[in-house]
Amino acid sequence: MLTIIESINLSEKYLKERGISEPRINAEIMLAEILSCKRLDLYLRFDRPLKEDERLKYREFLSRRGNNEPLQYILNKTEFYGLEFYVDENVLIPRPDTEILVEEIIERFSEIKTEIKILDVGTGSGNIAVALAKNIPSAKIAAIDVSEKALQIAERNAEANQTAGVDFKLVDIFNSSGEIETHNFDVIVSNPPYISKNNLEELEKEVKEREPLNALTDGGNGLSFYERICEIGKTALNENGLLFFEIEKDAEEKIGSIMQNHGYKEIETKKDFAGITRIIWGKNK
Ligand SMILES: C[S@@+](CC[C@H](N)C(=O)[O-])C[C@H]1O[C@@H](n2cnc3c(N)ncnc32)[C@H](O)[C@@H]1O
16 A cells, blocks of 8 residues: 555656656645645655545546646646635636736725726626625626536636625527626626637647637637627726726737727726736726
């Protein structure tokens, strides 16, 4: 029977050979999950042998990780804005970059007492909608997605995080027939599929081969969602309503001019800690 430390050492070697970055941390995280303990606690009982069921589970996790399946899908969880979210291959794994988007909206609206109507376009795991609902008590949120499976996961996450006030709805924004266009939203927020078809190849293998393609790319130049959401915002937003987007590196000029062309004013951007512009927003009218 292999002990904890022997298993970690062997697993690190296996994952390294398979080209997985940070192989030891990956090995430790998966074993800690199986043994329901913290990563560092593994070393407090390093000479404890693994039981047969633990060994088998660990072998399954390692084989999946060795095949480039993201750790978050294997563990069926990730953290976003201090909250835990269930994730699997049907949803994009929420990224820390998106927390900047959520934070900007929370800073503006968390103290406001009157109802704030928010639309989250392409909700995926529901991370944006749930984080906003948890932190803006007066928010009433509509969260839409084209994927039925993603919406089921988003609803599950809203329930697990005890979030009231989020209404999830199946909507294809390119084929919507009035479901969203005629509301009076105060805020529309979206982290849309923005990778262009040409740039898809440059993504890491575990992203492009494992995460849902329709969450990553629009299959074209990466701008069609921005165009469409700007168009929808013209009638779905209140007169001074705000439209917030996450954008990819170096895209602020392109997206800024799309917003201007649709008549959005007072356009602002914000950078992340690495100095990369990650979000852009503007006012309707
Ligand atoms: C980049 S992911 C964002 C997921 C999540 N909001 C986040 O920030 O991690 C984009 C989402 O848009 C959804 N989507 C793709 N095409 C759509 C469409 N035509 N109408 C509505 N949602 C769409 C995808 O299913 C996916 O969940």
